[in-house]
Amino acid sequence: MTLLSLIIALLIEQLRPLPVQKLVLDPLRRLSGAMVQRFNDGEAHHGRAAWWLIVLTATVGCALLYYILWHVHPLLAMLFNVGVLYLTMGFRQESHFFTDIHLALRMGEVDRARVLLAEWRGGLYHEASSSEIARLSIEQALVASHRNVFGVAFWFILLPGPSGAVMYRLARFFAEDWGRRTDPEFGLFGLFARKAFEVIDWLPVRLTAASFSIVGDFEDAIYCWRTQPMLWPDRASAILLASGGGALGVRLGMPVHESGEIVERPEMGLGDEADADYMQSTVGLVWRALLVCLLMLALLGVAGWVGR
Numbered sequence: 001m002t003l004l005s006l007i008i009a010l011l012i013e014q015l016r017p018l019p020v021q022k023l024v025l026d027p028l029r030r031l032s033g034a035m036v037q038r039f040n041d042g043e044a045h046h047g048r049a050a051w052w053l054i055v056l057t058a059t060v061g062c063a064l065l066y067y068i069l070w071h072v073h074p075l076l077a078m079l080f081n082v083g084v085l086y087l088t089m090g091f092r093q094e095s096h097f098f099t100d101i102h103l104a105l106r107m108g109e110v111d112r113a114r115v116l117l118a119e120w121r122g123g124l125y126h127e128a129s130s131s132e133i134a135r136l137s138i139e140q141a142l143v144a145s146h147r148n149v150f151g152v153a154f155w156f157i158l159l160p161g162p163s164g165a166v167m168y169r170l171a172r173f174f175a176e177d178w179g180r181r182t183d184p185e186f187g188l189f190g191l192f193a194r195k196a197f198e199v200i201d202w203l204p205v206r207l208t209a210a211s212f213s214i215v216g217d218f219e220d221a222i223y224c225w226r227t228q229p230m231l232w233p234d235r236a237s238a239i240l241l242a243s244g245g246g247a248l249g250v251r252l253g254m255p256v257h258e259s260g261e262i263v264e265r266p267e268m269g270l271g272d273e274a275d276a277d278y279m280q281s282t283v284g285l286v287w288r289a290l291l292v293c294l295l296m297l298a299l300l301g302v303a304g305w306v307g308r
Contacts, residue, residue: 001078002157003297009085010149010290017092024087028170032177042187051174051193059159059167066161077161084162088169090148094120098141098279105130105276127257135274138282139252142244143237145286146208147172150293154204157297168204171197198236205236208289209243215288216247224269231266238268245269248285250278 018024031054039050062084070077097120104113113133114125121140125133151172155164171193178186179194213221224246225239232238232253245252249271255264272278 001074001081003294005078005081005085005162006153006156006294006297008082009089010091012082012086013089013091017096018086018090020090020093024169025173028173029177032174036178036186036189040186040189042185042189044188044191047178047189048192050189051178051196055167055170055174055196058170059163062166063160063163066163070161081156081162084165085152085156088156088162088165089152091145093148094140094144098137098283101133101137102276102279105134105279124259125257127260129257131273131275132256134276134279135250135252135254136256137279138244138248138250138274139241141279141282141286142212142240145289146205146240149290150208150211151201151204153293154207155200168200171200201236205239209239211289211292212240212243212247212285215292216244216285217249218247220249220270221246228266228268232268241268244282244285245271248278248281250274250281 035050035054039046066077066080069080097116101113101116101120104110104116110130110133113130114128117125117128117133117136121136125136128136152165152168155168156162158164159167174190174193175197177193178190179197181190209221209225213225221243224242228242229235229238232241241252245268248269251267251269251271251273253265253268255262257263
């Protein structure tokens with residue numbers, strides 16, 4: 001049922017992409033605002049209490065509802081799995097930006113690619129070269145594929161029903177909504193949310209990086225993974241970029257023109273300059289990694305069935 005639920009959710013999401021802003025982000029932002037207004041006095045322990053109240057309640061409640069539906073009828077439980085996965089995963093939530101940027105670069109429409117990249121990442125890229133645009137797009141795609149698919153799928157498989165998917169999606173949202181805020185009036189309220197997501201995402205990040213390595217250039221991916229992540233500010237993203245860049249044989253990171261200035265960044269991966277061809281290779285890498293994960297899940301299911 002786990003494998004079938006994942007496949008069905010991915011197929012539905014490909015055929016009818018989730019309107020994530022309306023169905024997911026807007027409700028979560030309203031909830032987040034209400035919790036901040038009620039709990040935030042700038043202290044870290046109040047942020048911890050608010051995080052546990054939301055994430056633990058939603059995770060346990062989701063698991064209980066799954067068990068109730070299972071006892072009513074297994075088909076209802078599977079439909080519940082698919083529905084929750086559809087809301088928490090998002091292979092297509094950001095891929096349309098990647099596809100449009102890739103097409104614009106293929107057509108030589110660099111200015112349009114700059115505008116699309118700005119809409120996707122934020123910031124301004126008026127002076128970015130086509131190689132910089134491709135490089136930043138590949139970086140964004142590698143991280144987004146993990147956060148929207150692989151990380152969600154890992155916790156969906158590990159915890160009962162779709163409760164793990166709910167936990168991961170909520171933890172990620174609050175890490176971004178609370179954990180990144182540095183304004184003085186917000187205080188340390190988001191500290192726990194950021195650290196909690198780092199713990200929750202520790203193993204999934206490394207499994208995603210391993211998947212990239214297996215389906216790409218294994219030796220280079222492992223070499224970059226071992227030697228480069230400590231140079232990047234965000235360790236989780238660095239592991240994905242280093243392994244993905246090594247697997248693809250493309251150089252990521254490096255200085256880029258962003259918002260009117262040159263942003264200095266260390267080099268990640270190795271090989272050639274990024275271009276539209278490597279953007280196409282990135283799509284293949286992500287899909288191959290996903291197929292490997294689904295195949296492993298299928299083999300585990302068969303082994304468990306045979307072992308009964």
